[in-house]
Each structure stands twice: as structure tokens, then as C-alpha cells.
Amino acid sequence: MDSVEKKESAERKKTIFSGVQPSGNLTIGNYIGAIRNWTLLQNEYNCIYCVVDMHAITVRQIPAELRRRTYETLAIYIAAGLDPEKNILFVQSHVPAHAVLSWDLGCFTMFGELSRMTQFKDKSQKNADNINAGLFTYPVLMAADILLYQADLVPVGLDQKQHLELARDIAVRFNNTFGDTFTVPDGYIPKTGMKIMSLADPSKKMSKSDSNPNASVGILDGYDDIIRKFRRAVTDSDTVVRYADGKDGINNLMTIYSCFTGKSFEEIEKEFDGKGYGDFKSAVGETVADSLKPLREKFTALMKDKAYLEDIMRMGAENASRIAARTVSKVHRKLGFAQLK
Ligand code: ATP
Ligand code: LTN
Numbered sequence: 001m002d003s004v005e006k007k008e009s010a011e012r013k014k015t016i017f018s019g020v021q022p023s024g025n026l027t028i029g030n031y032i033g034a035i036r037n038w039t040l041l042q043n044e045y046n047c048i049y050c051v052v053d054m055h056a057i058t059v060r061q062i063p064a065e066l067r068r069r070t071y072e073t074l075a076i077y078i079a080a081g082l083d084p085e086k087n088i089l090f091v092q093s094h095v096p097a098h099a100v101l102s103w104d105l106g107c108f109t110m111f112g113e114l115s116r117m118t119q120f121k122d123k124s125q126k127n128a129d130n131i132n133a134g135l136f137t138y139p140v141l142m143a144a145d146i147l148l149y150q151a152d153l154v155p156v157g158l159d160q161k162q163h164l165e166l167a168r169d170i171a172v173r174f175n176n177t178f179g180d181t182f183t184v185p186d187g188y189i190p191k192t193g194m195k196i197m198s199l200a201d202p203s204k205k206m207s208k209s210d211s212n213p214n215a216s217v218g219i220l221d222g223y224d225d226i227i228r229k230f231r232r233a234v235t236d237s238d239t240v241v242r243y244a245d246g247k248d249g250i251n252n253l254m255t256i257y258s259c260f261t262g263k264s265f266e267e268i269e270k271e272f273d274g275k276g277y278g279d280f281k282s283a284v285g286e287t288v289a290d291s292l293k294p295l296r297e298k299f300t301a302l303m304k305d306k307a308y309l310e311d312i313m314r315m316g317a318e319n320a321s322r323i324a325a326r327t328v329s330k331v332h333r334k335l336g337f338a339q340l341k
Contacts, residue, residue, distance in 0.1 A: 013046045014152040015046045015047075015048065015150060015152050016041055016046065016047045016048065017048045017049075017050070017145060018049055018154055018156060019050035021052050021056040022052075022066060022070045022072070022073040023059065023061065023066075023069070023209060024209045025218040025219075025220065026072075026073065027206050027208050027217060027218055028256065028288060028292075029195075029196035029206035029216065030208065031219050031292075032190070032196055033157025033158070033193055034155060035076070036080065036259070038087075039080055039082055041188075045152075047086070048087065048320060049077055049082060050089075050090055050091070050092050050145060051070050051091045051092065052142075053092050054092045054098060054099070055141060056069075057134065058134040058135040059123065059127055070091055071306065071309050072220075074089060075302040076219060076220075076299060078298070078302055079296075079298035079302055080219075080295055084312045089312055089313075089316045090317045090320045091313050091316070092145065094317035094320075094321075095317055095321050095324055097148055097321065097324035098324070099141075100328055101144035101148050102137070102143075102144040104331055104332075105174070106140045108173050108177075109137075109140050109143075113169070114136055114140070117139055117162060119139075119162070120135060120136060123135055139163045139166050140170075142160075142163050142167060143163075143166060143170045146164075147170070147182045148324045149320070149323055149324065150182065150323075151185045152183055152185060152186065153185065154186070154187055155187075155188040156188070157189065158195040159195065161187060167185060168184050168185060171184045171185070179334070181330060192255055192258055193255055193256075196256060198210060199214060199215055199217065199229055199232070199233040199249075199252075200234055202235075202252050214232055217288065220292075220296055220299060221292075223293065227282070228285075230282070230285030230288065231278075231281050231282065233252075233253060233281060234249050235247075235250050235277055236248075236250065238250075239277060241268065241273075242269050243269070250277070250280075253281065253284050254268050257280075257283070257284045257287060260287050260288055261287060
């Protein structure tokens with residue numbers, strides 16, 4: 001690098017990459033752990049956000065539903081406040097370079113590493129009749145997503161930390177073998193809200209693929225539904241609203257309330273001093289339902305305009321493909337693949 005290049009690269013905005021699978025109804029866990037933070041980062045970084053449909057097929061999907069959810073997930077990104085003019089928003093399967101780099105990186109990932117992934121172990125248990133190779137190599141495709149765009153930062157929830165560390169290890173391994181090729185990415189995991197728990201069983205992560213409808217609150221759930229689910233949320237037999245060990249249910253509700261209001265746990269404890277769990281649960285429900293209302297309305301309007309969503313997908317795929325092609329070409333040159341000009 002000459003000095004001009006060095007200056008340019010120092011001034012270059014850092015790149016962010018992240019994605020959500022269109023594998024179910026997105027929950028407030030996805031919102032608090034990931035999407036909400038993406039919107040906060042869009043002015044300071046070059047941001048690339050993907051609907052990772054190829055990851056979603058590691059679990060059996062109904063094709064018509066997968067297609068609908070792909071549009072819906074993109075519409076949620078925009079409705080949550082991601083500006084398609086400022087960010088690259090696209091669908092993973094529209095950029096075949098993801099599959100190409102995934103193959104290359106798979107040859108730099110060890111069987112033992114993939115065997116240790118807790119998400120693989122969890123999902124193998126839940127889908128015992130379909131423990132396919134895609135489920136096993138899922139983290140390699142995720143590493144390809146991130147490394148293709150030379151991402152500096154990856155905003156995700158806590159459950160993705162292990163996958164992110166693997167992506168870093170793969171990048172370092174490749175760089176050590178072939179010289180500087182990939183940016184080694186850092187995670188961006190929020191301090192509050194990194195792991196929102198199930199409302200039905202607060203020892204479990206809230207997950208969009210949970211079969212119990214009362215376990216999770218969907219970003220798009222109706223107003224009354226949200227309030228009802230919070231009222232039914234499992235808590236302990238204490239009556240005081242305070243954040244403490246052993247009060248997983250209340251701790252979770254306080255975390256959700258804090259994320260939607262910006263209030264600290266201390267402020268929340270003061271606000272509900274002398275009041276019971278019932279009042280607190282109603283307040284959390286109303287706050288979440290009110291906060292998500294504008295998002296829901298914008299989402300409904302966007303879903304009526306498929307052509308607009310397809311324009312965004314097309315533009316996103318073109319921009320993403322251009323960046324991805326540069327990385328693939330560099331990797332293939334380093335690997336020794338014969339390249340035609
Ligand atoms: P699935 O149930 O289909 O595995 P999921 O709800 O875990 O899905 P993903 O698509 O795997 O959702 O995750 C999208 C993003 O949301 C990731 O960054 C993930 O870390 C984050 N996320 C998911 N669930 C939570 C949660 N309960 N709390 C905080 N962040 C979460
Ligand atoms: N594995 C993630 C989704 C995902 C992702 C990514 C997140 C796929 N590719 C790249 C960040 C960066 C999940 O299951 N939540």
C-alpha cells in the first residue's frame with residue numbers, strides 16, 4: 001500500500017454485515033438482539049444486511065412460506081428503519097458467491113470445529129430425522145457471508161458468538177496460509193438484550209421456531225396479542241419488581257422494558273416500587289405494543305408493494321455481487337485456480 005492508499009483505507013468507513021433467517025415469525029428477540037442495533041449503526045458504517053434464505057433451508061421449509069417470509073423479512077428491515085438507499089439490503093440466494101466462497105472456506109474448516117458448535121447440537125436434537133450436511137456446515141456459510149464483504153463488525157445476539165469466533169478462526173487460518181486476504185471481523189453484541197428469553201420458559205432463548213405461540217412475541221403480533229402474552233409471562237412467586245439472581249422471568253421482562261424505554265434497571269425498580277407483577281407485566285406489554293405499532297403499519301404498507309421490494313432486492317443483489325466478486329477473485333487467485341481474463 002502506498003501512502004495515499006493507506007490514508008484512504010484509514011478514512012474508509014468500516015463495514016458491517018449481518019443477517020436473519022426467514023425461518024419463522026421474527027420475534028422481539030431478533031429485534032432487540034439484532035435489527036434494532038442495525039438501524040442505530042447505519043449512519044456511521046457501510047452496512048450490508050442480508051435475508052439469509054440459504055441458511056433457512058438447513059431445516060425443512062414449506063417453499064411458499066419461505067418465499068413469503070423472504071419478502072416479509074426484507075419489509076421488516078425497511079419498516080424498522082433501515083434505509084435501502086444507505087444500506088445494501090439483499091437476499092442471500094441472489095448472490096451465488098456465498099455458496100462459492102462457502103465451498104472454499106469449508107476446505108479450511110475442521111470437522112472437530114463444526115462438531116463443537118452448540119447450535120448444531122441443539123438443532124440436531126430438535127430435527128433428529130433430518131440432520132443434514134447443511135446443518136453441519138451452516139457456520140461455514142455464515143463465515144462466507146461475513147468474509148465476502150470484508151466486514152469489520154457483525155451485530156448479532158449472544159447465540160451467534162460461537163459462530164462468529166469460528167469465522168474469525170477461518171479468516172486467520174486463511175490469512176496465515178496465503179497472506180492478508182480477509183478482514184478479521186469483530187462481533188457487536190449488545191450489553192442489554194443480547195439474549196431475550198422465552199416468556200413461557202425463561203431458562204430458554206426466545207426463538208422464532210419455538211412451537212409454543214406464547215413463548216415468543218412476534219414483531220408483527222397484534223396489539224392485544226402482545227399484551228396478552230406479557231400478562232401470561234412466567235415469573236417467580238416473589239412480588240417485588242427487582243433484578244436479581246434466580247428471578248429469570250422478571251429479569252427478562254425488565255431487560256425488554258429497558259430496551260424499549262431506555263430506562264435503567266434502577267429506574268425501573270423505582271417506577272414499580274410498591275406495585276405488583278401484574279402492573280409491571282401490563283406496562284411492559286403496552287410499551288412493547290405501542291413501540292412496535294409504527295413498524296407494523298409501515299410493514300403492512302410495504303407488503304402491498306411487491307414491485308418496490310423486488311426493486312430493492314435487485315439493487316441490493318447487484319451491489320452485493322460487485323463487492324463479493326472481488327473477494328472471490330482474490331481468494332481463487334491465492335488458492336491457485338486458473339482464472340480466465
Ligand atoms: P430460529 O429459531 O429459526 O433458529 P432465531 O430466532 O434464533 O431463529 P436467527 O435468524 O437465528 O433467529 O437470528 C437472527 C438474529 O437475531 C441473530 O443475530 C441472533 O443472534 C438474534 N437473536 C435471535 N434470538 C435472539 C434472542 N432471543 N435474543 C437476542 N438476540 C436474538
Ligand atoms: N447464523 C445467524 C444468521 C446469519 C448471520 C450471518 C448473522 C447467517 N449469516 C452472517 C450474522 C452474519 C443466525 O442463525 N442467527
